[in-house]
Amino acid sequence: MFYHDSKLQYPVTVQTPAPRFARLLQQAIGGVEGEIRVCLQYLFQAFGARGPVKYRDLLMETGTEEISHIQMLATAVALNLEGAPASEQEAAAAHNPVVAAVMGGMDPRQYLSAGMAALPSDANGVPFDASHVYASGNLVADMYANVTAEATGRVLACRLLELTDDPGMKDMLRFLIARDTMHQQQWLAVIEELGGAQANLPIPNSFDVSEEIREVSYDFVSTGLDGVPIPEGRWSSGPSLDGLGEFRVRKASPLGDKPQLAPPMPQGYAQVQQMAGADGTRQDQTIRTAPDSDQS
């Protein structure tokens, strides 16, 4: 069950409102790297968690923290929209700051749809879509998904920091960057506690690897044509990371044949020519009959 108090997790101040920066902040709210995504991702992982309860608890802890981050960023957007200072205005529109701001690059829906507030959308105005909430039921797969989210999230926050000179915004972003630092490590720490890559690969480790086609389990398949140099590295030779094999290089070549599908079945309503011989010659147009009586 969830609760709230009336304060922010960290101070959010804006010295000079910047409507166009408000658009960019949307990426950290409703973008694929943003806070709605991690919030729902951690909570859904927690709600469906099976197995040791402490990982469920861990996910609940941080999923709840992320709601507070959404709140911080939405507050930051609203504050950036409070007035459009002169530096944002084009000369022609200077008599009407709303016109200047909307015309000059802000997300128009922050005004048109929200009355100068945040939307649950990204920096291009594309609404958040919950297909990005990864919760596979496999703890280690989910931890890697979470590391990914926090890695792209911290990259995003660093880029946003480049785009503002406002002391309040910089301070807020520096806090969020620090939290991403922790969250990246937090999810990797779970993997380490579970034995690290060696104990957990391949994911899922509950599948008996002898059931897979072991011939190709450690082959780096090169699809480059002759003359294309094969990129060599840790993945092309030496022991595999799961300790169960040796990496090697295999030049791509087909193991299968040309696919052979059956002809179209009548109910599929292909063209009659598709139902004819392989040479593509058309059969008689017996199906598309000319009715005798319908045109008088």
Add this chain to the structure above:
Amino acid sequence: MFYHDSKLQYPVTVQTPAPRFARLLQQAIGGVEGEIRVCLQYLFQAFGARGPVKYRDLLMETGTEEISHIQMLATAVALNLEGAPASEQEAAAAHNPVVAAVMGGMDPRQYLSAGMAALPSDANGVPFDASHVYASGNLVADMYANVTAEATGRVLACRLLELTDDPGMKDMLRFLIARDTMHQQQWLAVIEELGGAQANLPIPNSFDVSEEIREVSYDFVSTGLDGVPIPEGRWSSGPSLDGLGEFRVRKASPLGDKPQLAPPMPQGYAQVQQMAGADGTRQDQTIRTAPDSDQS
């Protein structure tokens, strides 16, 4: 530049067509864990790769391989739709196998929209959406995204293997599972080659960590109320994974104040009551004026 030959990477055969299994295979084609996603993800990472060229080459190699996997799975779907055997049919519809199959659980659009073939959609018929193509420009963030994709992809393939008894389908899935085994390790091997977690954390490692609010960089923030036990583990004490700090636990409490937004600006067209005092009492309805002359 890209080329093809006319064969499959690995044999795809179906002994007993199963239209409902054809629906499930869609998840591996157009689902978030599926092959269209990894194909486009690796190719877009390659197309935008900056820095050492061998990682670009590596992404091109495997991105190209994934196109062949889409082809294998699409072929598998088409073969599973070639005839609906008796075991798939309900008694009431036995005279018309198409009716039986469509009514009995297959993806109706595999018939209605594709004439018994695969769609670029997931097992619920939701079309693939390229927002799932992660290509951040940060190599290690992208590698973790790739590990995630291959981890959830292998989990998916294992689950699909549970749902079929067809020898051809099992063989195909065992091949794909093995390739996922390799691909998981391949992307982790890049991280290892780059120095592992310690050298790469926090991601991006090109941001000077002293710029972040270091006070909270290694704090596990517990949002649980009093009485909720704090989940302890590798993340709650001991050295941080980047070697730059110590994990510790911080009980959540607000560092900020209650957010204070400005009143609605007139152009925002809030209700007049919102523009009144903080006690919520309405001001005079001066704005919504009653016109004198409009009803004659």
Add this chain to the structure above:
Amino acid sequence: MFYHDSKLQYPVTVQTPAPRFARLLQQAIGGVEGEIRVCLQYLFQAFGARGPVKYRDLLMETGTEEISHIQMLATAVALNLEGAPASEQEAAAAHNPVVAAVMGGMDPRQYLSAGMAALPSDANGVPFDASHVYASGNLVADMYANVTAEATGRVLACRLLELTDDPGMKDMLRFLIARDTMHQQQWLAVIEELGGAQANLPIPNSFDVSEEIREVSYDFVSTGLDGVPIPEGRWSSGPSLDGLGEFRVRKASPLGDKPQLAPPMPQGYAQVQQMAGADGTRQDQTIRTAPDSDQS
């Protein structure tokens, strides 16, 4: 800022797991009438609230409650997926309950993508999309949006109640229905407190109505052809609900002319025939020139 404890707002039990009912419950989680939507809607309205602070506080209170409802429903889904009892199984698949359940109507992604847990999607597997989060910045418009959400939400919960005999599920739904009863009234109570329909219409009431074309502000426009009876009621005669006019009926007829657009500009790359005269005769194909030298 947000917090949690480790318990559920209300007990969630399932006596007889029903995987197909688990699919239906998804509508209450990730459907347009569902809990993710109201949760984000109330929170975004709160985060962007301008004007009297008590309405912001009110939205925070209930937005937080809705997170607990998501948790309850996600738990209900997971419990319904724990085992597939005999009554769910078809004879042909009885040896494998997972096969039976997935083939027999459940959301396949609850297994394939989530390992037997809830998804942030609707009953057809369509992911939640945050475009449904209405937060307009106009308090009364938002209250009506909230009433709508709770009205369709309660209708949905009543329909779900029809589809289960499980005592635990019925109990949970009866709780959620009761909460929807309250929430409907809660948002209407805000409108009442603000003066009711008369004081608030038309929304926004901060726009001077004399600026609109008052000739048509209370006209019921009938678009039916001659012979189609005009539906009469409270809306076709008598005083308007805002107290500023009289309803009347106006038979639809155009006040404007036929729209006249300019010809295509050359940079638009219409066909040359579109750039010709209004009679549709083609002009000389001067633009599509036959090159002299490119084919040798």
Add this chain to the structure above:
Amino acid sequence: MFYHDSKLQYPVTVQTPAPRFARLLQQAIGGVEGEIRVCLQYLFQAFGARGPVKYRDLLMETGTEEISHIQMLATAVALNLEGAPASEQEAAAAHNPVVAAVMGGMDPRQYLSAGMAALPSDANGVPFDASHVYASGNLVADMYANVTAEATGRVLACRLLELTDDPGMKDMLRFLIARDTMHQQQWLAVIEELGGAQANLPIPNSFDVSEEIREVSYDFVSTGLDGVPIPEGRWSSGPSLDGLGEFRVRKASPLGDKPQLAPPMPQGYAQVQQMAGADGTRQDQTIRTAPDSDQS
């Protein structure tokens, strides 16, 4: 059945084309507050209407009117794109007005995809998505959805009016604002005719309220922690709006227990560590077996 004539419902003229305003008008066409939405919403409510036929007729009347509004706005967009006057042009691009307009903030797809015409998308170019068409089968729920649509629609039109000085555009918007005034009241008039809130609450009123958990039907649940003031108002005390109870305040506290999910089933392919004891210690890695013979 539907018909048309060749004229517009109301004149649409543009004195000074403004390509960037054409972008903003898109919100009124394909946005969630826009005309495609209300058009389809009223028509689908009509097509599925059950019960007294006059409400079906009413919905048909206004659903048809909204098609004419789409036409007006699409015409307005096209006219705004006919030439890019000097005031829209940046100096550097003045030699090519198309370049200037597209680069300077208009929706690039109005040119790239539509050749200077309207799209069925919102002001950010996000295509209209019919999930916003609410037609629940419950008349009063639908009426509230319609009031919401017209309330947000009128707010939008007022905001658009702020962003243009063009006399033709202002005239068109003032007409649309007036129609929204009527439509808001029209749908509320249906509710009034049906007995008003008291007769219709809770929605649906065809569900026997004694079936719900009446203990909580009129409780305002406060999720704020101690120290957070409870927002008081019409919703926290006094008779309920349906006349069936008394509002009161309940401090949030869990009525349920900690959720307990079963361990992962083997077919779910969780990690083996998830299948181990509650302390998180890993069991022997018996499943991930090292094959003897696959690497030669």
Add this chain to the structure above:
Amino acid sequence: MFYHDSKLQYPVTVQTPAPRFARLLQQAIGGVEGEIRVCLQYLFQAFGARGPVKYRDLLMETGTEEISHIQMLATAVALNLEGAPASEQEAAAAHNPVVAAVMGGMDPRQYLSAGMAALPSDANGVPFDASHVYASGNLVADMYANVTAEATGRVLACRLLELTDDPGMKDMLRFLIARDTMHQQQWLAVIEELGGAQANLPIPNSFDVSEEIREVSYDFVSTGLDGVPIPEGRWSSGPSLDGLGEFRVRKASPLGDKPQLAPPMPQGYAQVQQMAGADGTRQDQTIRTAPDSDQS
């Protein structure tokens, strides 16, 4: 401007309600081959039509007809949901026809969200998305888009006809199939009237073809590797369809070089290793500095 009367364009009757067929009909309403799409497509092409007015008029005529088709299909869905006859019911659920129908394959949202009526979605419940509305501003491109829509629409209607034995449904579909017959030809007739393929190719014919790289304008590029037979036909030799060249075969080979992107710029926050030399060796970790003082 638009009008309606109270009748259907063609009779819609259902002898034996079939809830599962109601799901399939959704594809013809809200699917990419469906009626909402053609309705909006023709109307948006009309609203933005530039050039000879008769094509605009033609589009208005048929766009309006399609609204009547949506109405017919939505009515058909509603009638198919009126009672679930015994043949649709499974034995175990026979006491509750709603349960039987929803559990047995119908679109659950037709009940849960619409109370037994049509949705603006496809047969998998995916909402219609207006990105499918093609209106390019080029008349011939649009006519081909319209032919495509009517071709896939008629294929769909034929497939639906296979899936029902109901006389009323068959009659309705035979009417819609006939209308699609006309509409296919209607749009092709426009192209014929404009001079046919020869006069209109390449589309747009207002672009001076000598501006393109004529070397490759009639080359069939074969991307097959050696040994893959080149498919020969009308496209591989002989005069081009625009009369301006000769088809020929060109074996794919790169005309460009390996792409060379610049190194990551510092503000992009790639990993520091990406900013190092082309050999992939890491540079010193000078950026990720260890702070001295933040951990006490």
Add this chain to the structure above:
Amino acid sequence: MFYHDSKLQYPVTVQTPAPRFARLLQQAIGGVEGEIRVCLQYLFQAFGARGPVKYRDLLMETGTEEISHIQMLATAVALNLEGAPASEQEAAAAHNPVVAAVMGGMDPRQYLSAGMAALPSDANGVPFDASHVYASGNLVADMYANVTAEATGRVLACRLLELTDDPGMKDMLRFLIARDTMHQQQWLAVIEELGGAQANLPIPNSFDVSEEIREVSYDFVSTGLDGVPIPEGRWSSGPSLDGLGEFRVRKASPLGDKPQLAPPMPQGYAQVQQMAGADGTRQDQTIRTAPDSDQS
């Protein structure tokens, strides 16, 4: 199976990076007229091809070529983002070219999400959605879909050519325009080889036309009211294009009756008033009972 080499199909160079043009190029990558769409469309048509194998081979050839076009355009985007020259910069932001570019109209996600590289999205940042991949199983329907794609694709490329002065970009676009010239004709050549329109209409030609309601198969239905001139042309009189009938004009008038739906069933939870008589008078509120005992 698929392969690659390390070069581009055609040279891609950028003399003067133009971040805003990089945004526009996105339409050709991830827009509905773009290369991801045709790539997947041709490949899925090939993967599901039934009937003469040479058409499958043809689709594979060109589907593979389109991957190379995605690569070219993604490379073009990346090169356009390499530095933001002075002409792109506003004076106020001149000290920071990233700020200038992002604020000044580029797709912010090319920086925020991709670190200065291409996204699989359109010019408004809307991700590509695979519902646009048409593969109907009917060869001629699919060929028309392909012509449409190449027609809108070439229109788009011509428009993009208008928006750049960069010699490298112009050269690349002229190559792509030429390839679209070929591809348009290639797909039309298939139809010609199959007998042209006459042999193939109506699509599907495998449906016996005497099954459709022939009374209306060649009627141009005019939905215009009296006074609206009927657009006459090739479609309104003369022989039909399939040679099986005569075009004629039919004034729209309903052949059906007013639709009659059953009253709401109780489980649908309409309002009780909907369940009352056709006059809309409410029945007694027997269902919404006042509980005696729940409020103490």
